[in-house]
Every structure is written in C-alpha cells, then in structure tokens.
Amino acid sequence: MKKSSGAVAPLATALLVTALLAAPQAHAAAYTLKDAAAATGRVFGAVVPAGLLGVADYTKTLDQEFGQVTPENEMKWNVVERVRGKFDFAAADRLVDYAESRGMAVRGSVLAWHSQLPGWVVNISSGARLLTALREHIAGVAGHFRGRVDYWDVVNEAFGDSGARRNSVFQERIGDGWVEEAFLAAEAADPTAKLCYNDYYTDGFGPKSDAVYDLVRDFVARGVPIDCVGFQGYFNSDHRVPADMAANLRRFADLGVDVHLTELNVTGSGEKQAKAYAVAVSACLAVPRCTVIAVGGVTDKYYWNAAKTPLLIDADYSRKPAYFSVLDALNEAATGWR
Template identity: 45%
Template sequence: MFRRLTAGAALLAAALGLAGPASAAEAPLRDLADARGIYLGTAVTGGRLTGGYADTAAAQFGSVTPGNEMKWGSVEPVRGQFSWTGADRVVDFAEAHGQEVRGHTLVWHSQLPSWVENGTWTPDALRAVMTDHVTTEVGRYKGRVDHWDVVNEPLNEDGTLRRSVFGATLGESYIADAFRAARAADPAARLYVNDYSTDGLGAKSDGMYALVERLLAQGVPIDGVGFQAHLILGQVPSTLEANLRRFAELGVDVAITELDVRMTLPATDAKLAQQKADYAAVTRACLAVTRCAGLTVWGFTDSDSWIPDFFPGQGAATPYDESLNPKPAYAGIAEALGPVTPPGPAGCAAAYAVQSQWGGGFTGQVTVRNTGTAPLTGWKVTWEYPAGQRVTQAWNAGVTQTGTTVTATHLAYNGTVPAGGSTVFGFNASWTGANPPPPTLTCS
C-alpha cells in the first residue's frame, strides 16, 4: 500500500531545512489529520490533475478518490473491453505524492454501461459478469488501492434493498458475492459498503446496520461502512457521532466518504460561517469514534463540485472557492483537527442506564467516556447491584458477575478510546422485587 506522509516525516523535512509550513496553524490538512490518526482525503477529476488544482490536491490531502474514473461505465463500457487511462492517472498521481487511494466504486446501480443495465440476465450469468468485473478491476490495482467502495448505494430510503439490476436479479446475495470476489482479488485492501442518507439515526441507517449485521453473520469479508454525508447547510445530523459509533461497535471501520455542505446561492458571510461550523462538526464526530478511519470531501473546490448540476440554485459546497482560495470551511476542518493537545493523563468515567424493563428482566447500557487528554488504552468497569440483579447476557464487553459484583472489560475492537471519545456496551439482566441502579460505578 502507498501511505500518506506522516507528521513525523513533515517534522523531519522541517529539521532538514526543506520547504514546509511555518507553524502548526499553517500545516497542511493531511498532516493535521495524520497527527490525529485519520486520513483527510478528496475526490478528484483525473483530467484536471495539473497546475494549481494538482498542487492543492497533493499538498492538502492524504488520500484521493477518483470521482468517476473507476466506475463500471468508465472502465468497461463494452463487455470485456477495459479502459484504464483515467483510473491509472489518479493512482499514479497518488503514488507520486505519497497518498492513499480510495477505489470508487465496483458495483453500483448508476453509471452502468447499457450492456449491463439493459441486459437480459439469468442470475448465474449476471453473477458471473459482476464477479468477473470486480476481480479484474481489483486485481489490476492489487496493492495500490487502500480502500474499495465495493458496493455503492444498495438501499432505498426506507432501508430496504434497492431494485437495481443486481438487487432485482440476484437479491441481497449479490452484495456478499461482490465482497468475496474483491477479497480474493486483493486480500490486503479494506472493503466498504457505501451509501447516502445514512449519516444520522433513521430508517435507512437502521437498514444499513441490519445489512452489515447479516453480512458479518454470514462471514462476508466486509471491513467498513462509508457514510457519504452530502449535507445541507445547518443540517448536520445531531446523531452522527452516535450513529458512527454503533456501526464501529459491530467491529467494522467507518468513514465519511463524500462530504460536502451545499447552500442556496449566493454565498454570504453568514452562510460560510455556518458551513465552517458544519465541516468542523463532521470532522469532530469522526475523531470522537475510535474506528473512524478518515474523512473525504467530495471535491475540494467549488469549480469541481457536482452540486450545481444536480441542485439548481445551490452550490458553494466545498472547502475551496472556484479560484482555489480556501474558504472558512477549510479553517473549520483545520481547527477541528488541530493543534493536537500535548499528551496528558487519560480519564475514565462510566454512566449506567436502563434502556427497557419488563417483568423480571431489563436491558441496560453503560457508556464509557475518556475524560482525559490522552487516549484511554484498555478499560474496566465494576459496580455492585443493591437488589440481587443478575446479568444474563452482554455485548460489546466481557461481563462477569460474582455475587453482587459485576465486572465489564473491553474487547479487542473497543479497548482504545480517544480523548473526549466514548464507547458503549449493553447487557440483559434479571431482577426480583425492585431494580434500583448501582449507587456507583468504578471505571479504570
């Protein structure tokens, strides 16, 4: 894999007297993100990777996503005839500038060539065509693409399976088939399902959550869930962080994959200030979730944004204006990413809540929060039940009970909690007579 330059590499360059930012406030976004343990990426148009556009993309972003160059209609417009020029241009650019690549996208209902979308398919024939396409494309870029959006936008707004040519012909099984083909073609790449309108809690995100649960139960090699986050000014979902966290607690990575924040034109100072706050809020939500791998803006300049063509009268959705000048949104991202607080002590606090209760039983939830300024590495929560309650089942923690003492410890995937971040675990328990909460919880 080709990885982004680390913050340490930037410091080394400064020590050697090479050109670089004069202060932390002027550090490129990619370095600020790297110092926080995530990537900051952008979608690009391969044909524009020259001049100031290329210079900005290379300097500021540690990951690139081909906007269109890897989609099925671009790479295989005729069955069995592949065109790699555009995709190669983006991958070569990333390698030349120490950037990761997010492959987008292998199986999608849109931008399909006519021979796929309008073909007359038996299930076996379509499955073979799809897996052959996935195998060929992933295999070509084996070791060169870090993340793949394997299946894109598989769900309807109500969380049910979209009736695309794939969904209608193969049912939900096409998703598992695509992931298995991608894993076989490049075992090292991280494989994602990606969709829009799943950013906050709701019917569509619930449908995605249930889909990921089913895929994991089937042993499908899914590594992550992408949240597109094509947002409207002032409408960042209040449940974004909680939603990202619940997916992470399934044991998969999460990522913001296509972020933009559109507004009704013309842009004003007040609108740009709100957009700055929105970009910062999304960045902070990612940072607060341990398994959030990174954040990608869907085009970094307004001159390369899809919004005006699809939403007449709206635009100005990206961190740079059409002349490649950074907007307040750029500062919002930078301020959310840094400067990094110097290492300090970790802190641990736990909060207990009863989610639901019935005769003789209840479901509880404990939130573990890092109240310190350094990552919390490993945690344990203990409490004493005052009325003889007994834990019968638990998830997202290893829970044991001896007498009235309950001990919960982290699992492999949620043991590290970033400063200011949190994780949750749940359990079912029995009670008789009364169900008072434990008077205190000890978190260490």
Template identity: 50%
Template sequence: MITSTPRRRRRAWSTIAAVATASLAATTALLMSPGTAQAGTTLGASAAESGRYFGAAVSTQYLSESGYANTLAAEFNSVVAENAMKWDATEPNPGQFNFSGGDQLVSWAQARGMKVRGHTLVWHAQQPGWAQNLTGQNLRNAMTNHIAGVANHYEGKVFAWDVVNEAFEWDGSRRQSNLQRQLGNGWIEEAFRAADAADPTARLCYNDYGTDSINAKSTGIYNMVRDFKSRGVPIDCVGFQTHIAHNENLSTYQANLQRFADLGVDVEITELDVGQGSNQAATYGTVTNACMAVARCTGITVWGITDKYSWRDDNPLLFDGNYQKKQAYHTVLAALNNGNPGGGGGEHITSAASGRCLDVPNQSTTNGTQLQIYDCWTGANQQWTVANGEISVYSGGSKKCLDASGGGTANGTAAIIWSCHGGANQRWNVNANGTITNAASGLCLDVAAAATANGSKVQLWSCTGATNQRWTL
C-alpha cells in the first residue's frame, strides 16, 4: 500500500478462504485457538489457505457435461465467464440487455459457494455491430451506459471486474481501437469512473496480455496505473493474462508483479494457460510461485478447465481431454501448498473511531515497522491472526507479531511488528469491551491523538475507554 490518501471507495470484503472466527465472551478476554494448517488437496482449497482464489474461465454450454461441471466444482473456488458477460453477449441491441448466460454462471457458482470475477466491461473486440459503428459522443454514451447496465446488474455478485481489456500495444502505446480513436486518451479513466459509480463494492481491474515481463507494454500500463493512483482514479487491481509458451522467459515475472503491487494495487493472474512441452509443468510452477511470493497477488485464474475445450490447440491446461490431472496440476498444487501466504486469510482489526484497519505500512516485513490505521482492503498486511494471546500478520517465513517496541511499558510506546518470540511484550488480551491490552504493561492499543486519518500511528496508552482504543475483529 502507498501512503497517499486514496479515494474512499467501499470495498467488498469477500472471504474467499475459510478463516477461523471467534466471538467475544461477555466477561473474559478472547484467546482464539490456532487452526491446524494442512496441505490442501484441491487447487481452490490450497489457494484459500493463503487467502487467495484459484479460478477457471467457464463456458456455460458445458456445465451440463458431468466431467466438466464436477471438475469445476471440486477443484476451483472462483469462476469467470469466457464470453457470457462481454458486450456483444450482454447488450446485443442498444439498451436491450441479455444477462441469461452470466446469470446462469452466477447462480451455478453461488450454489456451490464459489466467487465470480467479471470479464469484461469494455474491450475493442466482441463489441456488438451497432457499437462498432458509433462515433464521438454517441460512442462515449454507449460505453458508459453499457458499463452502468452490466455492473449495476451484477452488483454484490461479482467481486472484481476487468473494466478495460487489452488497450495497449506491444510498444507501450495505446491501441488504436475505435474507442481510442473516437474518445481519446481519457476513455479508460472514464470507463473506470463509470464502473465505480455503477458498483462501488467491486474491485476494478485493468487486464492485458503480453505483460509477463518488464517490457515496453507492461511499463506503459504501469505508467498509466501510477498516474491513476496519483490522481485518485478508481483502480484497484491489474490483471496479467499470462497466455504463454512452455519455454517462456519469466525471469522478471515476479518483479513485474511486485512493481505493480508497490503502486498500491492488487495483482491477479487472470487467463493463465501454458502450451504443451517439456517445461509446461515447470512454467506453471514458476507463475504460481511468483503469485505466492507477492502479498498483493490475490489469485490465479486458468483460461479453461480441460484441454478438450481450450481456445488453444496445444493442450495448455491442467486437465487433459479426459479430465485427468496432468503433471502441471501437481506442480501447481505443490506451489500453492508450499508458497508464502499472502493476499489475506486472517481478520481485519478495525478501529471503532475511524472504521479504518490496523495496517502494516507499505506491506513491510521489516522488524520495527510502526503500525498505522488505513482504509480496509484484502491485503495480507491487514490480515491478523489472533491465537493463544499472540496477534500476528503474514505467515510462513514472513510471520511477524504485534509487539510493544523495545518492551516498553510507558505511554506512547510504539506498536510495531517484530519476529515472534513469545515475550510478554508480544502477548495481548482482546477484551469484551473492544480494547486490546498488552500483557506486559496493561496499556491499551491506541490510535495516537485520537486521529482518524489514513496513516495515523498506533501506540500503547493508558486505557481510557475512548473509541480510539476500541477495536473490532
């Protein structure tokens, strides 16, 4: 996360993973029992253990096929429509919407506890013929009306939208689509603002291909996202399609994800498929490991379930034409189980005074980083695990504990993160009145000066009962 104040969008807190919760006892402090971590046996379950999703692109026409539907339901915890939510499918005639295909997928997914990504609101391809022929303000109105109609229809049902798809060329310049030619450079921003107005709860993403390394195209997109964040344009995430060959050069893939995450947006792998070849499994593993290593990489979607129905003819998916698991499947599963957790998985600790969340600035894992409050989102730097008197963030080798700096017991002692050691300055009571007190000092976790703004520092202070010392889990 970056420390500049973003717009105040409502964020959907979608609990993709099954996380442990506890209730406060009326008179006793809360001490949550630790869960027992187990290796997941399916892609979705394994991803959920680190707060991520593992999804698949779905063609609704195949849901009646038992192998297709059973594999989808068993292995994945998120879906995206291959075509059913695109412009030509949802608005074949001006102002006349058809949501039948998308609604079918949403209903199917909801019945099985699966999340739904939206793809895509605006794209230069698969526009209906009537839209392709529009010019100037007529095209602008058609675009914003389409976004409003579709995003509003799926409000509360779709956790993230690919608002704009494939708007850049290989050299990092804007694609000269009808949208670019007719509407100019501002059209992408206009699309995001329209989507924000239509569904303020969904995460809004830009999505593109050929961005699998630090190259001219990904840098062009990076510069746009950086500009959007600096000006408060509502963008929450960037999708990396990752349609690649088995011998793709992925030497800068993780670094590329991380540089976008450092701008303060989530990153998602949105259309993953890898051509067959001797390195297919290893390449899938490299991509999955990269996501697991970046805390703001919130999930992976493969573009299809079975090779039988892939848009490619080089058998690029995790299941063969008979729905048998390929070696690539086992490599991905191992990477999901062995990677560093991130992307969520714990609980928000929210200040009663401001509604903002206990936050590790800039997703730092450095010992001594002082905590702050910040707008709540799904990042791992706001996901706290409360267990046996310990309050921790991250996990695996990155796990850090809530700590009273230097073992201090005086008012104003900074609340920091530090490597967990079990000392009294890292022991906490979560009390029935909403306060969180340090076992060593008895002082309360406190937002300094009763501030409510993003970036306000968190410290320890004598308990007063004020709202800046009350927290909800």
C-alpha cells in the first residue's frame, strides 16, 4: 500500500473511528492463505517435493502461504523401500525436518497404493506373503515417523470409477480385507496420527463416492481405525466442481470422520478458474469437519501438469485471480469480511 503524502483530514479520521466503534465484532482480514485458513480453524497446505527446498523463491512462497506439507514422492513405496527391508528415509526426513522447523503440519503420503510399487512387491505371488510385506512396510514407514506426522494417507485409490474395487496387486492377491489390514497396521505403528483414506473423483455423489462412503461407514461401525477421508479435488473441463460437493463432504463428516481436500487443483486460468476454486473451497468451509485444504503444489512452475496451469500461483510466482478468490472465501468465512 502507498503511504499517504499528507495527514488524514480530521473529518475522515472521525468517520473512521465512528465506523470502527459501530462494528466492534469486525476483524482484520488475513493476507496469506495459511493465516486466513487458520482463522477458520483449518490448515492450508501444498504438495511439496524435497528437491525444491533449496530453491529460495520456492521456499519463500512455501513458508509465507502454506501451513502443511505433503511429500510429493518421498514417502512412496518405490522410494523408501526399493529393496525389501532396506529403508531409505533421507528425502522424506528432509521434508519432515523442514516442516517441523517452521511449525508446519505434515501429511504422510502414502502407505499403501497400487502405483509406484517396487518390482519385488509386484512379484510376490502369495497373498499371505504380500500381506506380511504390506504390514512390515507400514510398520517400517509409519513407525519411523511415529509422532511426527499429523495425518497419514493410509490407502490411496482402492476403488475404480465404477465403484468396484480396483484390480490392484493387493486386491487381486489379498482380497477386500487388504484396506482394513493397512489401517490396522498404521494404527499399531503410529497411534497418534490421524488415519485417512484418500481418492479422486469422489467429490460429489456418485458410484465411486458411494463405495468409499460404504467402506468408511462399515469401518466406523466395526471400530476399524479411520479418522479422515481425503478428496483429491482434480477439476477440469471434463470433471467440474460438483454442485453437491458440500452435501457430499457433509455426509462423510456425519459418520464421525474429518474430511480433507488433499490435492486441489483446477486446470485453466482467469475468472473461470477462480470461480471453480472458490466453489470447492467454499464447500469445505460449509462443513465444520472439513479441516484441511491442500493444493497440488506451490507454483505452476514445477507442477507435473504445468501446461494446464492448475495452481493458485503461476510460474513467475504471481498470485492468480484464483488465489485471491480462495483468500477472499477464507477471509469471509473467518471474519465476515468481503
């Protein structure tokens, strides 16, 4: 803001004081995403690769705008346990250390997923031996970070778009029970972390979302440890933000679990992108148990789908209209400011 070149006129000062006294409930708007989200009782985060922690412009923006980090690949099976029983946490440790040094929350991602598996896992033909490997992997990874990760994506994407179980190596050789086994192993390894199921294209009502809902409802009813459900939030011209997103989030929350937006991104630009972001964030803000909003990255510059410009901050670190639409939605929810 430009400084005034002269003193404020007495009449203007009096009017300003009168307005402030007349509205004592008003609060100042926050100027960063993390502060605005915190004012609503939520955390605002981003997916972060460890390799960018030495890039000054990147970390400056990360520190200023985000209060949570999700490792991009650093905790995935083919990175941390490329050889059975031999764990390499160097990159993941770097991210967690960085987050802790700045008071950021950490989302562990991911303990069990059909993708990015080392060959030795895929080649286990016995269901019993694969289950043992799954349990040992979760014990090794979640146990290493015990007490340092706020929430774990225990299982990613166990369902296909039709709502049927995805034909993964775990589903094929262990059966339906593999998801429950993963959550039980995660609770044993780190009972302090919140345990989440995470998936994409589940933002509104539909067969896939219904299947995840049934899984969570069953887990809650039987006492299987689950604390949260993550909605990845990939939106584009073929998959728009659904009008029933808030209602869908609410039905999950009504089961007694928290709901998170975990990798929110909207391809496009300008006001159309800004409006879509605002609708998605507002859906979360309408549900008290929607406690985390995280976008897919800090800046388009390093995003895997950079050509689609899906994030809030562009490749030159300029804030897009979408950034301001999200900031306004958070501030309005926190303060009534607009």
